Amino acid sequence: MASLSFSSSVSSSTPFLRPSAFFLKPRSISRLPLVRAKIREIFMPALSSTMTEGKIVSWVKSEGDVLSKGEAVVVVESDKADMDVETFYDGILAAIVVNDGETAPVGAPIGLLAETEDEVAEAKAKAAAQSSSAPSAAAPKVEESAPVATKAEAPAPAVAAAPATPGKVVATPYAKKLAKQHKVDINKLVGTGPFGRITPEDVEKAAGITPAPKANVVAPAAPAASAATSAASPAKAATSFPEIPGSNVVPFTTMQAAVSKNMVESLSVPTFRVGYPISTDALDALYEKVKPKGVTMTALLAKAAAMALVQHPVVNATCKDGKSFTYNSSINIAVAVAINGGLITPVLQDADKLDLYLLSQKWKELVEKARAKQLQPQEYNSGTFTLSNLGMFGVDRFDAILPPGQGAIMAVGASKPTVVADKDGFFSVKNKMLVNVTADHRVIYGADLAAFLQTFSKIIENPESLTM
Amino acid sequence: MQASVSPLSTPLPPQFTTRSNSNLRLCGLRKEAFGFRSVSQFQNRGSHWTSVVSRKPRRRRQLVFSASATVADNGSVPLTTFDYDLVIIGAGVGGHGAALHAVEKGLKTAIIEGDIMGGTCVNRGCVPSKALLAVSGRMRELQDEHHMKALGLQIAAAAYDRQAVADHANNLASKIRGNLTNSLKALGVDILTGFGTIVGPQKVKYGKVGLSDNVVTAKDIIIATGSVPFVPKGIEVDGKTVITSDHALKLEFIPDWIAIVGSGYIGLEFSDVYTALGSEVTFIEALDQLMPGFDPEIGKLAQRVLINPRKIDYHTGVFASKITPAKDGKPVIIELIDAKTKEPKDTVEVDAALIATGRAPFTKGLGLENINVETQRGFVPVDERMRVIDADGNLVPHLYCIGDANGKLMLAHAASAQGISVVEQLTGKDHVLNHLSIPAACFTHPEISMVGLTEPQAREKAEREGFEISIAKTSFKANTKALAENEGEGLAKLIYRPDNGEILGVHIFGMHAADLIHEASNAIALGTRVQDIKFAVHAHPTLSEVLDELYKLAKVNPHATKPLNEPVAV
Numbered sequence A: 001m002a003s004l005s006f007s008s009s010v011s012s013s014t015p016f017l018r019p020s021a022f023f024l025k026p027r028s029i030s031r032l033p034l035v036r037a038k039i040r041e042i043f044m045p046a047l048s049s050t051m052t053e054g055k056i057v058s059w060v061k062s063e064g065d066v067l068s069k070g071e072a073v074v075v076v077e078s079d080k081a082d083m084d085v086e087t088f089y090d091g092i093l094a095a096i097v098v099n100d101g102e103t104a105p106v107g108a109p110i111g112l113l114a115e116t117e118d119e120v121a122e123a124k125a126k127a128a129a130q131s132s133s134a135p136s137a138a139a140p141k142v143e144e145s146a147p148v149a150t151k152a153e154a155p156a157p158a159v160a161a162a163p164a165t166p167g168k169v170v171a172t173p174y175a176k177k178l179a180k181q182h183k184v185d186i187n188k189l190v191g192t193g194p195f196g197r198i199t200p201e202d203v204e205k206a207a208g209i210t211p212a213p214k215a216n217v218v219a220p221a222a223p224a225a226s227a228a229t230s231a232a233s234p235a236k237a238a239t240s241f242p243e244i245p246g247s248n249v250v251p252f253t254t255m256q257a258a259v260s261k262n263m264v265e266s267l268s269v270p271t272f273r274v275g276y277p278i279s280t281d282a283l284d285a286l287y288e289k290v291k292p293k294g295v296t297m298t299a300l301l302a303k304a305a306a307m308a309l310v311q312h313p314v315v316n317a318t319c320k321d322g323k324s325f326t327y328n329s330s331i332n333i334a335v336a337v338a339i340n341g342g343l344i345t346p347v348l349q350d351a352d353k354l355d356l357y358l359l360s361q362k363w364k365e366l367v368e369k370a371r372a373k374q375l376q377p378q379e380y381n382s383g384t385f386t387l388s389n390l391g392m393f394g395v396d397r398f399d400a401i402l403p404p405g406q407g408a409i410m411a412v413g414a415s416k417p418t419v420v421a422d423k424d425g426f427f428s429v430k431n432k433m434l435v436n437v438t439a440d441h442r443v444i445y446g447a448d449l450a451a452f453l454q455t456f457s458k459i460i461e462n463p464e465s466l467t468m
Numbered sequence B: 001m002q003a004s005v006s007p008l009s010t011p012l013p014p015q016f017t018t019r020s021n022s023n024l025r026l027c028g029l030r031k032e033a034f035g036f037r038s039v040s041q042f043q044n045r046g047s048h049w050t051s052v053v054s055r056k057p058r059r060r061r062q063l064v065f066s067a068s069a070t071v072a073d074n075g076s077v078p079l080t081t082f083d084y085d086l087v088i089i090g091a092g093v094g095g096h097g098a099a100l101h102a103v104e105k106g107l108k109t110a111i112i113e114g115d116i117m118g119g120t121c122v123n124r125g126c127v128p129s130k131a132l133l134a135v136s137g138r139m140r141e142l143q144d145e146h147h148m149k150a151l152g153l154q155i156a157a158a159a160y161d162r163q164a165v166a167d168h169a170n171n172l173a174s175k176i177r178g179n180l181t182n183s184l185k186a187l188g189v190d191i192l193t194g195f196g197t198i199v200g201p202q203k204v205k206y207g208k209v210g211l212s213d214n215v216v217t218a219k220d221i222i223i224a225t226g227s228v229p230f231v232p233k234g235i236e237v238d239g240k241t242v243i244t245s246d247h248a249l250k251l252e253f254i255p256d257w258i259a260i261v262g263s264g265y266i267g268l269e270f271s272d273v274y275t276a277l278g279s280e281v282t283f284i285e286a287l288d289q290l291m292p293g294f295d296p297e298i299g300k301l302a303q304r305v306l307i308n309p310r311k312i313d314y315h316t317g318v319f320a321s322k323i324t325p326a327k328d329g330k331p332v333i334i335e336l337i338d339a340k341t342k343e344p345k346d347t348v349e350v351d352a353a354l355i356a357t358g359r360a361p362f363t364k365g366l367g368l369e370n371i372n373v374e375t376q377r378g379f380v381p382v383d384e385r386m387r388v389i390d391a392d393g394n395l396v397p398h399l400y401c402i403g404d405a406n407g408k409l410m411l412a413h414a415a416s417a418q419g420i421s422v423v424e425q426l427t428g429k430d431h432v433l434n435h436l437s438i439p440a441a442c443f444t445h446p447e448i449s450m451v452g453l454t455e456p457q458a459r460e461k462a463e464r465e466g467f468e469i470s471i472a473k474t475s476f477k478a479n480t481k482a483l484a485e486n487e488g489e490g491l492a493k494l495i496y497r498p499d500n501g502e503i504l505g506v507h508i509f510g511m512h513a514a515d516l517i518h519e520a521s522n523a524i525a526l527g528t529r530v531q532d533i534k535f536a537v538h539a540h541p542t543l544s545e546v547l548d549e550l551y552k553l554a555k556v557n558p559h560a561t562k563p564l565n566e567p568v569a570v
Helices: A118-133 A173-181 A200-207 A223-237 A254-266 A281-293 A297-311 A356-371 A446-461 A463-467 B021-033 B049-054 B056-071 B093-104 B119-124 B126-143 B145-151 B162-186 B265-276 B296-307 B412-426 B455-465 B480-484 B518-526 B545-553
Strands: A004-009 A019-025 A039-043 A053-059 A072-077 A082-086 A091-096 A103-105 A109-114 A148-152 A271-279 A333-335 A337-339 A342-344 A385-389 A408-421 A427-440 B084-089 B109-113 B190-193 B195-200 B203-207 B214-223 B227-229 B242-244 B257-261 B280-285 B312-316 B318-324 B332-338 B344-350 B352-355 B359-361 B387-389 B395-401 B440-442 B447-452 B470-475 B491-496 B503-510
Touching: A039 A118, A072 A109, A091 A118, A109 A118, A173 A200, A173 B280, A173 B312, A254 A342, A271 A446, A281 A297, A281 A356, A281 A427, A281 A446, A281 A463, A297 A333, A297 A356, A297 A385, A297 A446, A297 A463, A337 A356, A427 A446, A446 A463, B084 B093, B084 B195, B084 B412, B093 B109, B093 B119, B093 B162, B093 B412, B119 B126, B119 B162, B126 B145, B126 B162, B126 B265, B162 B190, B195 B214, B214 B412, B257 B265, B257 B318, B257 B332, B257 B344, B265 B280, B265 B296, B265 B440, B280 B318, B280 B344, B296 B447, B296 B455, B296 B491, B296 B503, B312 B344, B318 B344, B318 B352, B332 B352, B447 B518, B455 B491, B455 B503, B470 B545, B480 B545, B491 B545, B503 B518, B503 B545
Parallel strands: A333 A385, A385 A408, B084 B109, B084 B214, B109 B190, B214 B395, B242 B352, B257 B280, B257 B352, B280 B312
Antiparallel strands: A004 A019, A004 A148, A019 A082, A039 A109, A053 A072, A053 A103, A072 A082, A091 A109, A271 A427, A337 A342, A408 A427, B195 B203, B203 B214, B227 B359, B318 B332, B332 B344, B387 B395, B440 B447, B447 B503, B470 B491, B491 B503
């Protein structure tokens, strides 16, 4: 099980200002060395490079509880998973700064840990000061800047490129300086810069400080133009809708917020759709046969899609920069799953290479993890192609939105008995399902998608190859 | 034979005429930053021994003449007529300085340039780099919120346009090049275009590659061909991501992260430019400390001001054994080995690498083999009067070498001073240049300047020769003008002999240090002693009072004080 660790610093009245570290694992145990500080802050960890704030699901411990290192203290909700934050230190949970259900920016203090009874009062006073100035944990304190290092030990799959020297941590000179200054452990950061290097921004983010403005390079553009745009932009921000009496505002969960963000982002991609009717009699027959062995329809469809993608690599490609094709080396089928009021896409990695039975088993594990909110980032964000199936609701066709970062998504409707006429004019009743693929037209063109669907339908209509 | 006819007395103490080892180290440092290059490529057209043999009788006559010339006053009509009195190969700052002085002394002078007028300094060195540093200094100031606030200024975010900055540097180079060319033309110096090659004594051919050569004769010849950036082996310079100062000065791109190999003058100045324009810098230095060659105390302070607070880190005690330019989607990769054990130590991945490991003399194709001269690591061997020494250790008559090509002190103004010294000798006045009076400066913000010996060098010399030295130091924080400018960071240091008041060295780190040093370098050049100069008056409030303070702090044994000149009533 991959764990996420982060260190946090300590703000204390003593001259010692040391980073403490909290290990973060989905419901698991860990610990770290002792640091000579009296009152330590527990910080909102960064669970991914995109995470900017986190929500406290619940405090496992209450104020006044005695903690021993390795114990879970608080559960934090990230984009897609809940994580336990565990203490590396023995001590007393002196104060909770950010309460259950509240959110805090990454790096902001969420609680205080006192080393002994004596410091509890002091910590409480401190907490009071903090929460009064920042009700639901606003900006991190600058003067006692709050260093937090984050790292997904499992490599974040989305990160662009790795350093040319494998296993080497590459950080820019200023990043190293900042890390030292803010006591951020550079080895625990994931670089987002070119070639996977750790940039000053990464450190600042980990330390929870606002990035300093960079030296400005300007094109010799008319300054008036830029002034005009900056003046114009705030104007369009606030659109107000008429208020309907009795309405109830429920803030997004972190997962819902992530979905919302992704959906808005998807608008920047020029997509188009191609539908295709596929006869499923043979597939249904096969399904009946393999069902007792634990094979699910999802696995069958994922396997079929993966096999078709092998023959049409462009449909498995993505357009990252608007200038090039990114051909993915593996075929990872993400499957959309509705879960706990949210949506998550567990990924069947290398679906073309695994056999049907392994794939089914893998899928079962993923779904269980998803329900328990224990999916690791690479288990939900490494997809190269997405499958969405609403057939079980009786939906006969629908249109899926292409998730950012992928080239195509397949929407599968229900298989229904349909009257069909063959080329000789004979009527018959066959099970047919409609699949509808949404694709990014920058890289995938109509003929590509049509050819892919043709291959896919051949596989579904002659499904024996799926079991091989 | 030649040596025997020049029994001229040396006007300076012997220690000034031969440079000690420690001085050579100083040279080595200076090599890195300055110096100039005038000819980018010589054509070596093979040997011209036949012509040399055929001229043998004339050669003998010339030797006779040269002997008489040193005895009789120069200007006696030579026995042979030459096309020119003086031909200078290379129109850099050294050649230019020599030419101007030669004309002043009435010599008929020609200058041969095969590349571009002005040489390295004007085109690829001091001049364009000063333009970039002028920009970086302002950028740095405008970005320093704290500084601006302290002055009560409010500035919106400072920004720059790379191309316009590059144009400024380029325009400056063109302008200075134009001025230099015009000054030569106006004085009647003939500019001969092409690569110059010595084909025999007092005889030079020149011409463009592939075109017919012209041959000119000259009573005396000065080699002033300068230097080119030195690139250690294993380093692949592609001119895009792995570059030398030649490329960097064009400022074609500003990498996010650049490694600078070598932390001497060139490296330091470029780190100032790049960090001000937003790059991060990694220094790679073979020695155990950054900025080797500077006075250690100055170096320490400079590091505290110029390196530590900036976006700079460094690896010391390592060589860059291999540098591969960025390609195939990979960054620039630098392999480091331990400078002592040669064990692989680390690799560095950056966006660009600037090779600032010094400069190599540009002396290939000069035809030195035609006159039995062998270069030493490329440098033309010369004596203290810049007379070229041949392979047998004899002086080559009528042939001099100045500037980076001789490697004595690779600084543009040193080349020029050497050229002037040679012309003085040619026109009958013996002259030996005191290299210890030549100042050097590094135009970072703030600047670093020095003249004479560093403290360790002075201590070494003092021990060797059995005298005491004393040090006087003052901070820019004690200077009114510096405080008015809110630039109190700085140190000035005087190394002197308390027994006789001789100034051995002055080092300045602080605002306008490069301009301040001349009071000290002039004092050294003229032999002015501390106890004399301390009575000179400095305007108040000025930065030059920093030096005034130094002189006043110096404690010279009262018995050494020679009587001052009587004040002159005006």
